[in-house]
Amino acid sequence: MIGEGFAAVLFAAQDGSEAAFSQLWRDTNPALLRYLRVICPAAAEDIAADTWVKTLRNLSGFRGDEQAWRAWVFTTSRRLVIDERRRKARKPAIRLSDVPLTALPYSADAGDEALERLSTKAAMQMLAELPPLQAEVILLRVVAGLDTEAVARLVGRSPGAVRVAAHRGLRRLAQIAAEAGVTL
């Protein structure tokens, strides 16, 4: 979270400052990717890129504080996730076993990266075991930093339902983590 200087950074980005927009992007994109990697892991990077394209298209017209900014970006991303799910439902999926090994994505330092990101990745995998609404509510509360009312507006539920879903999800997450015995 940027904090008190958010208004100045946003104004500078809307005025065309690359440095200001870079600060906004670096603050928002990791949370967005973590959210998308749990909600829609197959197309997380693509949806994140599309989210920024849409955000940039309307950046000059945005008005609001940092909470509103994050709510706006995550709402845009969530709508894209819904579109992606609909598109995927219409198109047949290709099984991974049918894809040749040379066409699979490859990272040169995949081992190092895996070790580096073990804790975060393990946490996201545990979160992915939760029911979708609980996982999404927890991600929006914890990763995106939104309050209960903002999350309720975003997911289209009442604040009470969001609160209940978050509490149930945390309890279930505690059980999963205890059963796995993983120290993060």
Next chain:
Amino acid sequence: MTGHGVSDADMPNFPWQGRQDASAIEDAALAAMLSGPEVPEDLPTGLQPAADVLAALRARPSGDELAGEAFAMAEFRNRVGVPDPVRRPRRRPALLTSLMSAKVAVTAAVVAFTIGGVATAAAFGALPAPAQRLAHDFVGAPAEHSASHSSGRVTAADRADSRRPFGHHIWWHGCSTPKSHRTGMPGPHRSWTPRPHPTWTATPHPSWTPSAHPSWTPRPHPTGTPRPHPTPTCTPAPRPSGTPHPHRTPVPHPSGVPGKFRHHHRHYRHHHRYPVHGPGPRPSGSPAPQPSPTPDPSAQG
């Protein structure tokens, strides 16, 4: 507790276990876990693994999560941004600029054509009498009697010109025309004689006699004593628009009459049917009469 035909693994044998766990965890502790990165001190032991998971979710960004910055910055540059060190001024749309320049060009062309046409008409005396008078008064175009030449009417001045050899073409030459002391231009036809070229000297037309011009009367000098011009000055022939060509350097004719003068001379003679009233073309091979080098200033009056 397991139903008929259902394995024991599918349904718990002690159905209230989860509810017992839920009652042990306070909602306030859960809300505190969600509200911020700090782990509450009075966190129940059963929630500690969940707190660790949330802390891992809040970890600082890794390298792959910042890998798409180049794409985002390129998109930002295309849609919104400009480089920070050099802020370019906002440009107008190209279409508007082209339309504006086209309008300006068309307007300039129309204005140039209008001015040029009026100047040409004034130069040839083709304007109506009031307009010609105005042109004569303000820009030094020929007086309105010149207009009668082109219209075919014969005036007393025309008859006087017809008795004089080569008539008005003296004014076209501009040589040894008495200059106004105030403007440096010939009095009656100020704008018809542009600035003389500094390197160009020519002799007046051989047949010209200053006293022969019937219609010109020199204006009195402001001081009352007009200073006679000591030497004949030569000014280039005027262009129809009244301004000399800026790039073309006139080549003096061996006879002293520049090529342009000869052109105007022929044109003027043809236009006014000088072969009828004038002496006619000089036979080739006959020596041209030598011009008088210094016309008598007193004769101009």
